[in-house]
Amino acid sequence: MTTLCIETATEHGLVAIVRDDGSSAFARWRSASRHGENLFGYIERVLAELGATREELSLIGVDTGPGRFTSLRVGLGTAKGLALGLQLPIVGVSSLRVLARSIEADPSVVRVPIMNAYRGDVFAAAYRFRDGVVEEISAPQFGPPERVFARIGALLDGNRIALGGEGVEPHAAAAQKAFGVAFDESVRGPEAPSPEAIAAEVREVYRTAGPSDLDSLEPQYLRPSDAKLPTQEQRTGRPS
Numbered sequence: 001m002t003t004l005c006i007e008t009a010t011e012h013g014l015v016a017i018v019r020d021d022g023s024s025a026f027a028r029w030r031s032a033s034r035h036g037e038n039l040f041g042y043i044e045r046v047l048a049e050l051g052a053t054r055e056e057l058s059l060i061g062v063d064t065g066p067g068r069f070t071s072l073r074v075g076l077g078t079a080k081g082l083a084l085g086l087q088l089p090i091v092g093v094s095s096l097r098v099l100a101r102s103i104e105a106d107p108s109v110v111r112v113p114i115m116n117a118y119r120g121d122v123f124a125a126a127y128r129f130r131d132g133v134v135e136e137i138s139a140p141q142f143g144p145p146e147r148v149f150a151r152i153g154a155l156l157d158g159n160r161i162a163l164g165g166e167g168v169e170p171h172a173a174a175a176q177k178a179f180g181v182a183f184d185e186s187v188r189g190p191e192a193p194s195p196e197a198i199a200a201e202v203r204e205v206y207r208t209a210g211p212s213d214l215d216s217l218e219p220q221y222l223r224p225s226d227a228k229l230p231t232q233e234q235r236t237g238r239p240s
Contacts, residue, residue, distance in 0.1 A: 009067025164189020
């Protein structure tokens, strides 16, 4: 099996291709809002680096969120287009679970991925990975960091935790207060998901739940859109 993984939930874009024989290649970039301008280019570059073709692909994995609205739509649209065009199964995975997999920690440690949701809010959750099983301690949360961390902290039951994600640094003080422990570099994961983590999550979800439905697969925004429909009839300035 040759799996193509696409991750565009944040400004840290990632494309990874992994074969069953262990060979792999990936590209990572940073883009504030222009994943759509270079995503296909990165896919082609990674294919070339691995010496593979689109026809060799057997599974498409894509991050469905939470994350940036436009970035998620770009990544999911690209993945669905490839899956449809190549007649391949597709798997949607959670950005928070992928980020949690990227945090290196003992199996007994609860991993807390934290993503910026902008305007001061965060996305966060809590998971434990042990014996090949993913245990969800806290479902994905969205809101002000103090409130989100308090909700997660109430579920930790005194367990040791490790943090990871771009939201850790700007909200470290709020996390320390809510979780009741101090954090240092030894318990901090990377800011962005690793290629190995998204590949592992895609394959695990495919193994345990099978492929996602192509037609119904949609971004999981977790937060309301900033776009608002007008509440009153718009005036055109023309007489009726």
